[in-house]
Amino acid sequence: MMGFISYLVNGISLGSVYAIIALGYTMVYGIAKMLNFAHGDVIMIGGFVVFTAVSGMGLPPVIGVLISVVVCTILGMVIERIAYKPLRGASKLAVLITAIGVSYFLQNVALLIYGSNTKSFTSVVSIEPLSLADGAIIISGETIVTILACIVIMIALTSFIKYSKSGRAMLAVSEDSGAAQLMGVNVNATIALTFAIGSALAAIAGVLLCSSYPALTPYTGAMPGIKAFVAAVFGGIGSIPGAFIGGILLGVIEILGKAYISSQLADAIVFAVLIIVLLVKPTGLLGKQIQEKV
Amino acid sequence: MALLEVKELGISFGGLRAVDDFHMTIEPGELYGLIGPNGAGKTTVFNLLTGVYKPTDGYILLDGENITGKRTIEINQHGIARTFQNIRLFSELSVLDNVKAGLHNHYTYSTLTGILRLPKYYKVEKEMNERAMELLKVFDLEEEASYKASNLPYGKQRKLEIARALATNPKLLLLDEPAAGMNPNETQELMNTIRFVRDEFHMTILLIEHDMRLVSGICERLTVLNFGQILTEGETSEVLNDPKVITAYLGE
Amino acid sequence: MKVKALNKNTKNNLITYGMVILAYVVMEILMKAGMVSSLLQGLLVPLCTYVILAVSLNLVVGISGELSLGHAGFMCVGAFASAFFSNYTKEALTVSGLRFFLAILIGAAAAALFGFLIGIPVLRLRGDYLAIVTLAFGEIIKNVINVIFLGHDSKGFHISFKDAFSMNMEPDGEVLINGPQGITGTPHDSSFLIGIILILITLFIVINMVNSRTGRAIMAIRDNRIAAESVGIHITKYKLLAFTVSASLAGVAGVLYAHNLSTLAAQPKNFGYNMSIMILVFVVLGGIGNIRGSIIAAVVLTLLPELLRGLNDYRMLMYAIVLIATMIFTSSPGGQAFRERYSLKALLGQKKQKKEAE
Numbered sequence: 001m002m003g004f005i006s007y008l009v010n011g012i013s014l015g016s017v018y019a020i021i022a023l024g025y026t027m028v029y030g031i032a033k034m035l036n037f038a039h040g041d042v043i044m045i046g047g048f049v050v051f052t053a054v055s056g057m058g059l060p061p062v063i064g065v066l067i068s069v070v071v072c073t074i075l076g077m078v079i080e081r082i083a084y085k086p087l088r089g090a091s092k093l094a095v096l097i098t099a100i101g102v103s104y105f106l107q108n109v110a111l112l113i114y115g116s117n118t119k120s121f122t123s124v125v126s127i128e129p130l131s132l133a134d135g136a137i138i139i140s141g142e143t144i145v146t147i148l149a150c151i152v153i154m155i156a157l158t159s160f161i162k163y164s165k166s167g168r169a170m171l172a173v174s175e176d177s178g179a180a181q182l183m184g185v186n187v188n189a190t191i192a193l194t195f196a197i198g199s200a201l202a203a204i205a206g207v208l209l210c211s212s213y214p215a216l217t218p219y220t221g222a223m224p225g226i227k228a229f230v231a232a233v234f235g236g237i238g239s240i241p242g243a244f245i246g247g248i249l250l251g252v253i254e255i256l257g258k259a260y261i262s263s264q265l266a267d268a269i270v271f272a273v274l275i276i277v278l279l280v281k282p283t284g285l286l287g288k289q290i291q292e293k294v
Numbered sequence: 295m296a297l298l299e300v301k302e303l304g305i306s307f308g309g310l311r312a313v314d315d316f317h318m319t320i321e322p323g324e325l326y327g328l329i330g331p332n333g334a335g336k337t338t339v340f341n342l343l344t345g346v347y348k349p350t351d352g353y354i355l356l357d358g359e360n361i362t363g364k365r366t367i368e369i370n371q372h373g374i375a376r377t378f379q380n381i382r383l384f385s386e387l388s389v390l391d392n393v394k395a396g397l398h399n400h401y402t403y404s405t406l407t408g409i410l411r412l413p414k415y416y417k418v419e420k421e422m423n424e425r426a427m428e429l430l431k432v433f434d435l436e437e438e439a440s441y442k443a444s445n446l447p448y449g450k451q452r453k454l455e456i457a458r459a460l461a462t463n464p465k466l467l468l469l470d471e472p473a474a475g476m477n478p479n480e481t482q483e484l485m486n487t488i489r490f491v492r493d494e495f496h497m498t499i500l501l502i503e504h505d506m507r508l509v510s511g512i513c514e515r516l517t518v519l520n521f522g523q524i525l526t527e528g529e530t531s532e533v534l535n536d537p538k539v540i541t542a543y544l545g546e
Numbered sequence: 547m548k549v550k551a552l553n554k555n556t557k558n559n560l561i562t563y564g565m566v567i568l569a570y571v572v573m574e575i576l577m578k579a580g581m582v583s584s585l586l587q588g589l590l591v592p593l594c595t596y597v598i599l600a601v602s603l604n605l606v607v608g609i610s611g612e613l614s615l616g617h618a619g620f621m622c623v624g625a626f627a628s629a630f631f632s633n634y635t636k637e638a639l640t641v642s643g644l645r646f647f648l649a650i651l652i653g654a655a656a657a658a659l660f661g662f663l664i665g666i667p668v669l670r671l672r673g674d675y676l677a678i679v680t681l682a683f684g685e686i687i688k689n690v691i692n693v694i695f696l697g698h699d700s701k702g703f704h705i706s707f708k709d710a711f712s713m714n715m716e717p718d719g720e721v722l723i724n725g726p727q728g729i730t731g732t733p734h735d736s737s738f739l740i741g742i743i744l745i746l747i748t749l750f751i752v753i754n755m756v757n758s759r760t761g762r763a764i765m766a767i768r769d770n771r772i773a774a775e776s777v778g779i780h781i782t783k784y785k786l787l788a789f790t791v792s793a794s795l796a797g798v799a800g801v802l803y804a805h806n807l808s809t810l811a812a813q814p815k816n817f818g819y820n821m822s823i824m825i826l827v828f829v830v831l832g833g834i835g836n837i838r839g840s841i842i843a844a845v846v847l848t849l850l851p852e853l854l855r856g857l858n859d860y861r862m863l864m865y866a867i868v869l870i871a872t873m874i875f876t877s878s879p880g881g882q883a884f885r886e887r888y889s890l891k892a893l894l895g896q897k898k899q900k901k902e903a904e
Contacts, residue, residue, distance in 0.1 A: 408758025
C-alpha cells in the first residue's frame with residue numbers, strides 16, 4: 001500500500017512535467033494549428049542552459065533557472081520567426097517537416113557544444129525530503145517542487161487566458177484566426193507570444209525533469225516531447241485543462257506500469273492507453289468534436 | 295408507380311427539428327424543384343435522401359424499395375446520385391478521372407488485375423474511357439478531359455459534378471443549387487443541359503435552386519419548404535403565384 | 547488528347563523504372579572499376595531499403611492522404627518475422643535463393659497482417675490523431691519485440707516475456723529471439739542486386755495500383771471523402787487496402803534490412819519513430835504523391851550526410867539547415883511565388899512566347 005502511494009506520488013510528479021510540456025504543445029497547436037516537433041528539444045536546451053550556468057559558471061540555481069527561461073523564450077520566438085512564420089498558409093506536412101528540421105538542428109547544436117556524453121545535472125532544488133507515515137513514504141524535494149510548479153503554472157495560465165487582453169486574443173486566434181484579424185487582433189504578435197510562453201514553460205519543464213532524472217544529453221528532450229504530445233492528444237489537443245489532465249494521467253500510468261507490469265513495456269502501455277482512449281473518444285478526453293458540414 | 299415516395303420524413307438535431315413531416319412523390323421522368331428560403335432545410339432533405347443523415351422518422355421508397363436509413367454508398371447503388379451545394383470534386387484528379395471514379399461500380403476489375411495488368415484491365419479501362427468521354431461530351435467538357443479538375447472554371451466544375459453523378463447510372467439525380475454563382479448566360483445554357491439530360495438519359499431530376507428563372511423555366515412541379523416544413527406544393531406556376539410563398543421569401 | 551495523356555503517364559513511369567536500372571548499371575560498373583569506397587558499398591543495401599520504404603509510405607501519405615508516423619513498425623515486423631524464419635530453417639533449407647524468397651513472402655505477409663489489424667481501428671481517426679496513433683503503434687511494436695524471448699529445443703518452441711532462462715529449455719535448445727539482443731546469425735542473403743529487384747517490384751505494384759480503378763478510388767477518397775461515398779466508393783475498404791499494401795511493402799524493406807545484418811535488434815535508431823520520421827522526410831521532400839521524387843529524395847538524403855563528411859561534426863547540422871531551407875523554399879507562399887517567377891519552365895515559356903510573338 002505504502003509502495004503504491006509513493007509510486008502514485010512519483011507518477012503525479014512525472015505527470016506534472018509532462019503536463020507543463022503538453023501545455024506548450026497544446027497552446028501552439030491551438031493557435032498555429034501545427035505539431036511543433038521541436039518543442040521537446042527546447043526542453044533539452046533549457047536543461048543545458050541551467051547546467052552551464054550552475055555547474056559551469058557557479059551561479060545560484062535560481063539565477064540559472066531565470067536565465068534558462070529567458071534564453072528559451074527568445075529561442076522559441078526566433079524559431080517561430082525564422083522557420084515557421086514563412087510557412088504560414090503552407091500545407092500542414094510542410095510545417096511538420098520543418099519542425100522536424102528544427103528539432104535536428106537544436107539536437108546537433110547541443111551535440112557540437114556539449115558532445116554526446118551524458119552530463120550529470122545537479123538538482124536545482126534544495127528542499128528537504130518529506131517523510132510520511134514514519135518514513136514509509138519519502139517524497140523528495142524535487143517531487144514537491146514539480147507538483148507545486150505545475151499547479152501554479154496551470155492556475156496562472158488559465159487566469160492569463162481568461163482575464164488578460166492578450167490571453168483573450170489567443171482564444172480568438174485559436175477559434176478563427178481570419179475573423180480575429182478582422183476584429184483587430186494582431187495575429188502574428190499573438191502567435192509569437194504563444195511560442196514565447198510555450199518555450200518558457202518548456203525551459204521550466206526541462207529544469208524540473210533534469211532535477212528529478214539528472215542525466216542530460218542532446219536527446220534528453222525527444223522522448224518527453226513525444227510523451228507530452230501524446231498527453232496533449234490524450235486530453236484533447238488544443239484544450240488547456242485537457243493537457244493538464246492528460247499529462248498527469250500519462251505520468252501516473254507510466255510509473256505504475258513500470259512498477260507493476262514491466263519496466264521495458266512502460267512506454268508501450270502508455271501508448272496502448274492512448275490508442276484505447278482515442279478509439280473511444282476520437283478527439284481525446286476534452287477535445288471538441290467537429291463534424292463536417294455537407 | 296412513383297419513382298420516389300417519401301412519407302412523414304423528419305430529423306432532429308438535439309432539440310432542433312430541422313425537417314418535419316416531409317413528404318414528396320416524384321414520377322419517373324419528372325423535373326421536380328425543391329425551393330424555399332435559406333435555412334429552410336432543403337439540403338437537409340437531400341442529405342436524408344442520400345443517407346448522409348439518418349432520418350429520425352418516416353420512410354423513403356425508391357422505385358418501390360425501402361431505402362430508409364441505408365448508407366450513402368448503398369443508396370447510390372440503389373440509384374440516387376447527387377451534386378453538392380459547395381462543389382465537391384476530386385480536385386487533384388483529372389476531369390476524365392473524376393468521371394471514371396463515378397463509373398467505379400459499373401466497370402469493374404479486381405485490384406490484382408490492375409496491378410498485374412491482365413488483359414481485362416486494358417479492356418475495361420478502354421470501355422471506361424469511352425463511356426466517360428461520352429458523358430463529358432454531353433457537358434461540352436471533352437476538350438478539358440486531361441485538365442486537373444480544380445483548374446476548371448467554376449461553371450464547368452458544376453457541370454463536371456453533374457457528369458460524375460450521371461456516371462453512377464442513377465435513376466434519380468439530385469442537384470443542389472446547380473446554377474449558384476453562374477451568370478445569366480451560363481444559367482440558360484445549364485437549363486438546356488438539364489433538360490437534355492432528362493430527355494436523353496430518361497432521367498428523373500430533383501433540384502434545389504434559388505434562381506427563379508431556372509425554377510420556373512424547367513421545373514414541372516415544386517415543393518416549397520419553410521422552417522423545415524412543407525409550405526405548399528404543386529404545379530410550378532400555381533406555387534410561384536401563391537401568396538404564402540411570396541410572403542415566405544419576402545417577409546410580411 | 548486522351549491517348550496523349552495516357553502515353554505521357556506511361557512514359558513517365560518508364561523513366562522511373564529506367565532510372566533505377568541505370569543507377570544499378572552505373573554503380574556496378576563503378577564498383578568493377580574499383581571507384582566506389584567500401585563505405586559507399588556498405589550503404590547500397592540500406593539505400594535500397596530506404597527507397598522501398600519511401601515509395602511504400604508515399605502510397606499512404608501521398609496517394610491515400612493520411613499522415614502515418616509508424617512506418618518503421620511495419621518494417622520491424624517484416625524484419626523480425628523473416629529473420630526468425632531464415633534462422634530457424636538455416637539448416638533445413640540450404641538453397642539460399644529459395645529460403646530468401648520464402649523469407650520475403652513471410653515478411654510481407656506478417657507486415658500486411660499487422661497493417662490490416664492496425665488499420666481497422668486507426669483509419670477511423672483523422673489527421674493529427676491518426677498520425678499520433680500510428681506513431682504509438684510503431685513504438686508498441688518496437689517495445690514488445692524487445693521483451694520477446696523465443697527458443698526451440700527437442701520439445702518444440704518456448705516463449706517468455708521475461709528472460710531467456712524463463713523458457714526452461716533443454717540443454718540442446720537454441721535461443722532464436724533473445725529479447726533486446728534480438729536475432730543473431732541471420733544468413734546474409736541480401737545484396738544490391740536483390741535490393742534493386744525488390745525496388746522494381748515495389749514500383750511495379752505501387753505504380754500499377756495507382757493507375758488503376760483501385761488507385762482512382764483511393765485518390766478520390768483522399769480528395770473528397772463525402773463525394774467519394776456519394777458515387778458509391780467504399781471508404782474503409784480502399785483506405786485499408788492502401789494501408790495494408792503499404793505496410794506489406796515496408797515489411798519487404800524490413801526483410802532486405804534484416805538479411806543484410808548479422809545481428810538484428812529493435813532499437814529506437816532503426817525501428818523507432820525517428821526512422822518513421824526520416825522516411826516521411828523523404829516522401830515530403832520528394833513531393834507528396836510523386837513516386838519518382840520519393841526515390842530521388844531517399845537516395846540524395848541518405849548520401850548527403852556522407853557527402854558532407856568533410857564537414858565532420860557539422861554535417862548533421864548542415865543536414866538540418868538544408869531540410870528547413872528546402873521546406874521554406876518549396877512550400878512557403880513566398881518561396882512558391884519566387885519559384886514560379888524564376889523557374890526553368892517559366893523562363894523557357896517566356897522565350898517561347900517571345901518566339902511566337904516574333
